[in-house]
Amino acid sequence: MAIDLQKLGSKLAQYRGQLEQSVSEVASSTGIDANRLAAIEAGQAGPTGDEILILADHYRCDFKFFISNEQVAPFQQTETLYRAHSAAFTKEDRRAIQEFLYLCETEDFLLRELGRTTKEFSYSPTGYYFKGNGETAAARLRTVLGYDDRTVPRNVYADFRSVGVHVFRRKLGNSSISGLFIMHPVAGKCALVNCSEDIYRQRFSAAHEMAHAIFDSEQGASVSFERPDASDMLEVRANRFASCFLMPPAFLARLPAPVQWADSDAQRWANELRVSCVALAIALREAKLIDETTYRRISSLRVPHDAKIDPELPESLNxxxxxxxxxxxxxxxxxxxxxxxxxxxxxxxxxxxxxxxxxxxxxxxxxxxxxxxxxxxxxx
Structure with missing residues (x-):
């Protein structure tokens, strides 16, 4: 089948537009003449095989996407993000997101080619009990993963990958973005966690994006901010899921009376649960185990950085x-x-x-x- 030059040019122009790059910038990066690039984008010239490979590498996508009239890319999903939150994404962040999507598609390809399988997990919410559905889904996922109420998940990234979600930690320039979820048309459910955040905040963000993968995949894409709109019930549900997955209410109920904790006790339990003191304080308040004064005190504390454990950066490394x-x-x-x-x-x-x-x-x-x-x- 002959390549449709108009479709090819449109795909190239769309990629360049989403990355906010000029023709001259792409020309400088790829070594392809700017006038030739413009002609290719306009559908007036056909690229050589080498140029296709160079452009695919520049835009971090499968070269087959450019030469196929059928294959799709997550344009619609990323366009939704950029249209709704254009000011939140710098040029560098857009590039990072494109590379993240490339990693997701590559990982999906390798998993299929190597015959890897994942656990089945799905949850259908009932009614409009957003917090309740978040809590129930978290409990069911913990059961699927083999966790009882006393078990603290040590590697949530591995947990979520095991049920078919592509989870990548990637540094974004905008520190107000905690993470994002994209339903990739090829790779499926993909979650990005902002690696600029605190180690334990990243764990919470990963669980938050897992909730979006469970509940909100039909939306196509969503971005999560460090301080979400309290009236956004999808965010409320995702936060409740994350809290209950990491800190099950039954676990919290067995803790020594939190109102009697010294500051060191709060820090120790937060570190045991691999969460921030703020997240722990919110969970304890939600469980009605502390009063407002204790909530404020625990929220003001911080787990020492050198005490935190990152499962993907073990202490054995020099x-x-x-x-x-x-x-x-x-x-x-x-x-x-x-x-x-x-x-x-x-x-x-x-x-x-x-x-x-x-x-x-x-x-x-x-x-x-x-x-x-x-x-x-x-x-x-």
Whole structure:
């Protein structure tokens, strides 16, 4: 089937528009002449095979999308976000979101090609009991994951991936954005957690986006802010889900009387639950276990940064490894995703060139990343 040049040009122009890039900026980045790019976008010229690959790499998408008249991309979903919250997304954030979607699609491809399966989980809300549905869904998901009321989830990212949600932590410039959810037309449910936030806040944000994946996937896309509108019941439900998933009411009911806690007790329990003191205080108030004075006192506390535990940055790393892995994590490269990419490479699912693209790096950087994650490039 011949490539429809008008459709191809429209796709390229739409990508460029969402990233807020000029033709000259794309030309500078890709090495393709600006006049030629303009002609391709106008449907007046057909790109060469190499130009298709270069542009696909620049826009972080599957090159097949450009040469297929059927394949789709999450334009509608991202357009919804940008139209509703245009001021919230910087140019750099739009680029980060595009790379996040590319990682989701790559992860989905590798999971299917490697025959990985996920647990089944779905929940149908009843009535308009937003908080109640959030609480019930959290309890049911914990059961599916094998948790009892006393168990504190240690790696929520792995938990949510295990039920088919693509979860990536990615640094965004706008610190008021906690995360976002996108229903990708190919990859399905995708959640981005802003890696600029506090470690424990990221856990809560991941659970919050999991709620959107459960309840709100038909909306296509949503963005969650650090201080949401209190009248937005979808956000209220997502927060209640996150709170009950991380801090089950039955767990809280067994705690020693919180009104008698010293500050160190509150900090210790927050750290045990892997949540902020603010999140713990809200959950205790919701459970009617503390008064307003105790709520304000616990909310004002902070778990010391060096006491916090990140499951994807273990203490076994030395300082150099920790710094390097933290940087890669900010780009979205989780241990799970990196291991998946190397497994795809070692089994012949992807080439070494595709491996470098999937890891957002050059060929020269592959050996360093392989060493950092205990992988090998030998024999390929």
């Amino acid at each position: 300082a150099t490894q920790h710094r390097r892995k933290a940087h890669l994590l900010e780009l979205g490269l989780s241990n799970f995703y990196v291991d998946l990419c190397f497994e795809g490479f070692s089994t012949g699912v992807i080439s070494i060139g595709r491996l470098a693209e999937a890891l957002l790096c050059s060929h020269g950087e592959l050996a360093e990343i392989a060493s950092l994650y205990g992988q090998t490039l030998h024999g390929h």
